[in-house]
Amino acid sequence: MSNVVQYARTGRTGVITVDYPPVNALGHEVRKGLVAALDAGLADDEVDVLVVTAAGRTFMAGADIREFGKPSQPPVLPDVIACLESSTKPLIAAIHGTALGGGLEVALACHFRVALRGAKLGLPEVKLGLLPGSGGTQRLPRLIGAEKALDLITGGEPVSAAAGLELGILDAVDDGVSALDAGLRFAQRVRDESLPIRPVSGRDDRIVGTDPALFAAYRAGLSKRARHLFAPHRCVDAVEAAVTLPFADGMKRERELFLSCMDSPQRRGLIHAFFSERDVAKVPGLPAGTPIRNIASVAIIGAGTMGGGIAMCFANAGIPVRLLEAKEDALTNGVAAIRRNYEATAKKGKLTAEQVETRMGLIRPTLAYADLGDVDLVIEAVFENMAIKKEIFATLDEVCKPGAILATNTSTLDIDEIATATKRPQDVVGMHFFSPANVMRLLENVRGEKTADDVLATVQDIGRRIGKVAVLVGVCYGFVGNRMLHQRGREAIALVDDGASPQQVDTVITDFGFPMGQFAMGDLAGIDVGWRIREERRKAGDPDAPARNWVDRLAEQGRFGQKTGAGIYRYEPGNRTPLPDPEVEALIAAQRAEQGVTPRDISDQEILERCLYVMVNEGAKILEEGIAVRSLDIDIIWIHGYGFPAFRGGPMFWADQIGLATVLDGVKRFHATLGGAQWEPSPLLERLVAEGKRFADL
Incomplete structure (x- = not known):
């Protein structure tokens, strides 16, 4: 037996x-x-x-x-x-x-x-x-x-x-x-x-x-x-x-x-995604048995779409939430939006009326920072402005109890600079949720230079408690996901400059397996978000900030995407289907003329290579810098945060499958023909190819 x-x-x-x-x-x-x-x-x-x-x-x-x-x-x-x-x-x-x-x-x-x-x-x-x-x-x-x-x-x-x-x-x-x-x-x-x-x-x-x-x-x-x-x-x-x-x-x-x-390659990609989702919880360099701080209550600063969604994540897990806003009307509107979300879920039969009331009862709205004095975790979720965030963190430093974790939901800004606004940088950490926060599974936790190990262990654990796939990354502009997305976005815009249409670019990306194309996704998120980030970078004199482009011009016209009925595409009332817009085509043609660009026919293969190879090259730089410790961390971020097709295993796994030599050849070709820092080959990518290795071998 x-x-x-x-x-x-x-x-x-x-x-x-x-x-x-x-x-x-x-x-x-x-x-x-x-x-x-x-x-x-x-x-x-x-x-x-x-x-x-x-x-x-x-x-x-x-x-x-x-x-x-x-x-x-x-x-x-x-x-x-x-x-x-x-x-x-x-x-x-x-x-x-x-x-x-x-x-x-x-x-x-x-x-x-x-x-x-x-x-x-x-x-x-x-x-x-x-x-x-x-x-x-x-x-x-x-x-x-x-x-x-x-x-x-x-x-x-x-x-x-x-x-x-x-x-x-x-x-x-x-x-x-x-x-x-x-x-x-x-x-x-x-x-x-x-x-x-x-x-x-x-x-x-x-x-x-x-x-x-x-x-x-x-x-x-x-x-x-x-x-x-x-x-x-x-x-x-x-x-x-x-x-x-x-x-x-x-x-x-x-x-x-x-x-x-x-025998299907999809099976290999899905198996990789399955095991990687479990492996991201095991953080290299974080000692086993690191103590975890008790998180019995949280506060969210900002009751907008993101803040409200984050509040729902904790209420869904039975954790009391204090939701703070600066103005009464913003707070009222934010709480009302949360209730509408819950009631819509109840109409689908996924929640009972009693559960709706229980979760709403866990969310306590407030206009006073003094009400945050006894919470265990605070997550700031206001818009991307360093001065405002530092002002908030200075206030939190004064009102929050010792040992409270102070987190920011920033998607791009420097966690270490935000931490300088406090006398407790060891308690400051990034917790980057993805919109809609109550739906998207990814949580990109960001380790600051002085963030304590027990804070890192705690935010990884709290991610699990609220049903997220939590991945720990380091500090750089855009962290892992957005840093790579910005390179893909830059290349997508450049492809349109060169002669492609937005819908051709999006079709190539969705045919690859993404649920949405680059431009349709921008309209869904709101192209004003990226526009404001680029404007902040340009105002700050960032040498890597992209020049003003046709997407910025659309945003300047108030075409923010689905929420305004028009962005890169136009939208019929009550319909989210993106439709080509002659006005956008005319604006693109005008910009090409201003820049002296003669549009050319661009193949789908070129679009695919430029949009994906630039991501892989940037991912290799992220690994080399230690922003991500493992290629599987990047894969999981892209699968759960950006819709990378899981059956392809994530961008770095996909690159391993098609061959890093193939990717490097493409990167070098585009560097020679297009130029730009984004096409400078990653030394890590070059080294792996020379040694006949893969990202998975690191």
Whole structure:
């Protein structure tokens, strides 16, 4: 018997328990142990029903990450599942915590499934560029029908135990506290009611008569919402096989499709994104066990769109918030906007009216800095003006208690200069949220020169508590994300100067996999934001500040983007679809004439290379300067903050995949033909190419 799977007898019930911390992943020892324990249960003449359950905080997860990239050792999971399903004694899965991926496939192999009410069930493989490869695409439709199976498998999101019962995945939901006890109770029900063994693979009542048009319609929908993705389309193929083929043939088809996903570059990118999201929490140079300051209450300064969104993040996590504004009307409007956001969420059925009131009750509006005297964390979220921010921090230095963390949400300004306004620079840190703050998952935490280690550990932890992916970076203009974005934006504008149209540039970027193009994104955020930042840099005499361009001219005309109905594109009332605008085309043509530029035809490939290679080159400089410690930090910032397609793994991973020599050749070519500091090759990029290494090797 395996030491991670035990078999024991409780009365007339044989109990198979997986105990493989932390998540009971289906590694080799677990797979081998399940088969051995099943054999023991079948050979035990004293028992007539078997229960499969798990120790610890959860049922079974999917593959063991410790075995990723290694050849699979027998028994492989599909064979283990076939053994379970062929049990001659009734077999019950008793589920608590989560049954995800291979864990749910194990449960589907059992003859009955019971779960505690707090459990969640799902097949999330599509998020890793895969499909359920151990019968999940063949068994789930037989339980819940093809359409609902398609929703679960292509979406990858878990469902509650209650939803699982309603769908037909579960046979019972138990309100007890122990999955084992729930399993034992159901075992007695099997005896009392003489419930027959009915393997899922033999059921077809939920799939007989499925309209073939369902699959064509589903593929059409995916072509709009997931047109770049490989795995969701293969999931549809697999579920269609469940409906149209005998079970054994469907399993063979599932295996073929699973292997095609394994071979896809998208799978590599999504796996990299998956592991990198976890790795960013482990900060190199921050000692393990660094103490964390207690954050029981926070204050947000500024009740605008950003400040209100940040306040919602903390209220959503049950943390009391004081929301400060300078003027009564701004404060009233800010609180009203928060309520509208919550009520809109409630209308979608994602919050109850009671939850709306609970969260609103956690947000206490104020006009007085004196009310911030006892909070544990303050986040300043006013507009980008150094003088105003320093004035605020000087006030916070006076009113906040010792040990309070003083954070700024600045997206570009120097944290160290802001810290000079206080007598406690060790408590000052950047916490750069992304708009809309209550939706976007990225939190770019910025380490100042004198920021204390326990402050860094605390803001990383608080990011986790409020559901963010927190990445720690260093101080420079724009930090990591915006510094790279500004280079891409500069290049996009230059491409239009040279002859491309804004819509051509945006189409190339969205065809690559971004949800929005550079210019459509600018209109959404408001082009006045970048314009004001550039103006501040120009006024300050920054030699790297870009010259006045056609986007600045649009902003000067009050065309700020979607919020004014016109920006780089025009917008019909009530419609966010960007439409080309002849007025913008005329303005661009006039600027070209002023500068003596004859527009030329620009290929999509040139647009792609100039927009992406400039980002990779800047990312290499960021790594070289130590602003980001690892290339995966940059990848996660761009995936979660800027919509870089996760299936490509992030900009630095993508560069590794296409070859750094290819990128460097392009950078050198554009440096020779276009000039500009942004095209000066990064010494790190040159060194890696010379040594035949990748960013991942650093």
